[in-house]
Amino acid sequence: MSPPKRERLPPTKRTPSRPISILRFAGAILAGLLGCAAAPGATDAESPNIELVKTLDAKGAFVSLEGRALFLTSGFNTNAQQTGYWFDIGENPGSPAPVSASLPAAWQMAVSGDHAFVCDYTKFLTVCEMRDREFRQVAKLPMPSQTENIIIRGAFAYIANHTAGLTIVDISSPSRPTIVGNLNPKIDCDAVALSGDTAILYGHWESRLVFADIRDPANPRQVGVFQHDPKTFNQGEMAVDNDLAYCTAVNGLVIVNVADPANPKLASAVPLDVPTTDVAVMDGIAFVACRDGVRVYGVRDPALPVEMGHYPCPASQLAVRRAHADSGTGYHIYAANKRGPAMVLRFHRRE
Numbered sequence: 001m002s003p004p005k006r007e008r009l010p011p012t013k014r015t016p017s018r019p020i021s022i023l024r025f026a027g028a029i030l031a032g033l034l035g036c037a038a039a040p041g042a043t044d045a046e047s048p049n050i051e052l053v054k055t056l057d058a059k060g061a062f063v064s065l066e067g068r069a070l071f072l073t074s075g076f077n078t079n080a081q082q083t084g085y086w087f088d089i090g091e092n093p094g095s096p097a098p099v100s101a102s103l104p105a106a107w108q109m110a111v112s113g114d115h116a117f118v119c120d121y122t123k124f125l126t127v128c129e130m131r132d133r134e135f136r137q138v139a140k141l142p143m144p145s146q147t148e149n150i151i152i153r154g155a156f157a158y159i160a161n162h163t164a165g166l167t168i169v170d171i172s173s174p175s176r177p178t179i180v181g182n183l184n185p186k187i188d189c190d191a192v193a194l195s196g197d198t199a200i201l202y203g204h205w206e207s208r209l210v211f212a213d214i215r216d217p218a219n220p221r222q223v224g225v226f227q228h229d230p231k232t233f234n235q236g237e238m239a240v241d242n243d244l245a246y247c248t249a250v251n252g253l254v255i256v257n258v259a260d261p262a263n264p265k266l267a268s269a270v271p272l273d274v275p276t277t278d279v280a281v282m283d284g285i286a287f288v289a290c291r292d293g294v295r296v297y298g299v300r301d302p303a304l305p306v307e308m309g310h311y312p313c314p315a316s317q318l319a320v321r322r323a324h325a326d327s328g329t330g331y332h333i334y335a336a337n338k339r340g341p342a343m344v345l346r347f348h349r350r351e
Contacts, residue, residue: 050311054344058085061338065319066111073106110152115174119147138175149191160192183220185210190236198261207233211261226264241281248276267302278317289315
């Protein structure tokens with residue numbers, strides 16, 4: 001098995017989004033050493049619109065939100081497989097209720113019906129039945145390379161395979177999944193996203209996006225490429241919203257216009273003084289996990305992103321849900337932290 005991907009360090013020369021005071025820098029270092037946020041109720045003085053709602057009695061580097069199920073997991077470890085956690089956020093999204101503490105190791109999970117499809121950086125796609133508050137393995141499909149990222153649409157799962165690109169799996173019979181198509185553009189394929197009839201593949205080491213026509217799942221076809229500056233992509237995370245791809249990078253966030261897959265163009269690059277490790281986008285807002293915390297940006301104008309908030313605590317990954325289904329003013333942020341307990345934050349949008 002190939003060793004897990006490692007986070008790149010930011011280049012020596014970088015352009016911070018704004019000056020950092022000595023006190024703020026010291027606070028970020030202290031938070032990193034402690035691996036946790038400030039006390040409940042405390043907020044960054046610059047961002048009173050983000051607050052800590054709850055600290056979870058659970059730890060993990062990866063987080064997946066599927067319906068009302070919140071999964072917090074650790075990736076595959078060569079010494080031991082650390083179990084993961086399953087929470088229910090249906091009754092009270094601000095206070096997830098524990099369901100199980102015995103989930104398999106995973107980098108990402110996706111759910112279809114009562115089955116979970118697990119990517120764990122092994123050369124298998126694992127399928128588990130979710131019943132009686134536990135996961136029961138029902139299938140293990142050999143894959144052409146390590147499984148890293150997965151998206152389910154209808155009867156198909158689209159999987160980012162480490163050195164094998166995009167693999168499309170028929171999951172109409174969850175206990176008997178079958179590979180139906182593959183496209184290998186020869187990249188370190190760490191993430192996949194869908195935009196209409198196009199799959200977008202994130203090439204980590206190449207700092208490249210590859211676009212594939214997936215109208216025929218048995219024959220995905222490359223239709224375009226976006227090449228960013230060499231050695232600038234980081235962590236292999238990406239979110240797509242309204243014809244824009246938001247990509248994690250060593251010194252910020254790279255936003256690419258993907259409306260025309262054959263001719264993708266850079267929309268903007270948000271400079272930060274630390275690497276970004278995850279991103280989620282909702283209602284014209286980009287929620288970004290990075291070394292110095294969770295940052296929130298208004299991206300209704302993708303050419304001119306505006307920082308709307310910052311909560312100073314290390315966050316490896318995050319997931320986002322509206323605090324109220326019919327409102328776009330409040331959001332719960334579920335932040336995974338491999339150094340300490342996971343957190344539930346709340347962001348209050350103030351126009």
